[in-house]
Amino acid sequence: MQTYYFYLNSAEAYTYVTKAPLLDKEPEFIWVDCTRADVIHRAEAWQKEMLELTQITLNEYHVRDILNVEHPCIFDAMDDYNLLIFRKLITPDDKINAGESALEKHESVFGLATTPINFILSSQVLITVREAGNRAVEAYVERTETILCRPIEEQNKPRKLALNPLDLSLRLLNSMVDGYLDLRIPLTRRVEFWQQELLQGHRRFTQWNQLLQENMAFQQMENLCEEQIEALLELRDEIVENYSHIKGKKRAEKQDIMLVRVDDLSSHVERIQKHTTRLRGAIQAAMDLHFSAIANQTNENMRILAIITAIFAPLTLLTGIYGMNFDIIPGLKDPMGFWIMMAAMLICTVVLIIFFYRRHLVGRGERSVMDMLAQQHKDQHVNLFWFLDYEPLKQTVKGTLKEVEKLTKLK
Incomplete structure (x- = not known):
């Protein structure tokens, strides 16, 4: 578990971050980054630690949702905080332990595995609960650690730090969703491979089981994108209706900017969903063409046999x-x-x-x-x-x- 305190210098209007609280200043907001190992088997102790550190009393049912490694994407609004569970596709860049020695077992649906990232969000606190090895979040943590090594006056250069918990949450989500766009090229190449295998005429196609598994994986990818879009839309509705409840007290980005960033995240996920739908359609078209060619070849063989029979x-x-x-x-x-x-x-x-x-x-x-x-x-x-x-x-x-x-x- 790591804690970062973000402060605002009101005189020169820049943000800086520390790992220990300053006695003479009140932080703009606090980011508590936890791994699932910090929560599993010690949920009650973790709740007490969060209460002492952030003054937030977590709902018992929300803690159960956080402990559930297979929980779908949701957004739930409370009086004290908001809970966002966002499932991320496990990519080769992630170092998440999914073997027999893993603390929790991931359900791999047609070869597709996902991991949850939990955001507990209020106006002054952001608590993230993730699995160790999540490359997107760990890259941001490493960048924050690098910023800590700089002088306070230089921390906000060349890239500005987050101004509030919502801003930081959107940055983390953006780093995860941007990784999805890199999957388009390998997915397209995989579909091209299956098209060539289905339409080659030298040997009989026998890899039907593997093709079915990959086709169902594309469908599961579409379902995952749909869940993510629904959760982001609920977050957007919360920003529209109760922005004063989640924005920073001293300084915050304008509501329109937050909405634009949420819409940008949703559009990225929609692009992946549409691309996956097109790839599924390409595989289905290749399968239909394969069966049509086989049927046509069968008819051709029957025609030749009928001619031979008629001659003899x-x-x-x-x-x-x-x-x-x-x-x-x-x-x-x-x-x-x-x-x-x-x-x-x-x-x-x-x-x-x-x-x-x-x-x-x-x-x-x-x-x-x-x-x-x-x-x-x-x-x-x-x-x-x-x-x-x-x-x-x-x-x-x-x-x-x-x-x-x-x-x-x-x-």
């Missing part, structure tokens, strides 16, 4: 007739009977092939649909001067050249 049906009839066990069959003892029968069968075969060819059922030279989808058009070039081949333009250019020649001769 008359031959089977002739051989069946002359294979009957009768003593007297016309041409049975004729020395040329075998060759006459072979000629008749050959003529019948040629006639049927010509008939099917005229009906465009054979000899079309089509490739497999899967092969056509999988082929790489390496020799395709875009003609940037395609408009020069446009016939009306050619005639106009020729007419202009003739007029120029006439004028040249007259001169």
Whole structure:
């Protein structure tokens, strides 16, 4: 648990931060950063510590919500404070212990794991409860520790410190949401991989279980973004209705600026949600195209088998007739009977092939649909001067050249 005291120098109008309270000044606000290890198995003692440090009495049900590692995103307003639970997607940058030795077990839904960050927010206090290894929050803590090493007059340069708990909360949320935007490129590359696997024509696609898991992970990502947007909208409503309840007493950012920052966070989450929806649609379109190609290939195979059956049906009839066990069959003892029968069968075969060819059922030279989808058009070039081949333009250019020649001769 770490505590930071933010003070305002009213004379020169700059903010500075310390790790210990100053005896002769009242802090603008206090930030208490806790890990879940500070709360689990000692919830009552932690409540008493927060009461002594911040003078805030935490609701028992809110403490239970904080202890629940799988609690969804919510925002709840109280008379003394507001509670915001924001679930963050665990990225490779996070060093959160999720193995067997972890203090708490994370439920991984289709390979997607999230971690909660709890914000207890009032006009003069911000309490954050997070898991150790949360890179977004720890990066901000490291930056604050770096600022502490500077002189008080230089702490607010080149980047201003937070002015109130709401401002600091939005900065922490912004650092987490900005990391989501970096996920768009790897997610897009993953979808491109599945599209290539589904539409390749060299081997049969067998990774259906893994594809289903990743498709459901995209859906879970959409649900997570929807929960985050709802929590941020409730926070925005609280800023609109009760901004005087959560802003700093001495100095605070204007309400419009806070609303703009909340809207910016919501728009970032919405961009990720829409991008994930588009990627799910791309995977679904590739699956539909794959099944359509398979169905078309099956129809093509059945067409070929039907043609072969139609060609061999008359031959089977002739051989069946002359294979009957009768003593007297016309041409049975004729020395040329075998060759006459072979000629008749050959003529019948040629006639049927010509008939099917005229009906465009054979000899079309089509490739497999899967092969056509999988082929790489390496020799395709875009003609940037395609408009020069446009016939009306050619005639106009020729007419202009003739007029120029006439004028040249007259001169």
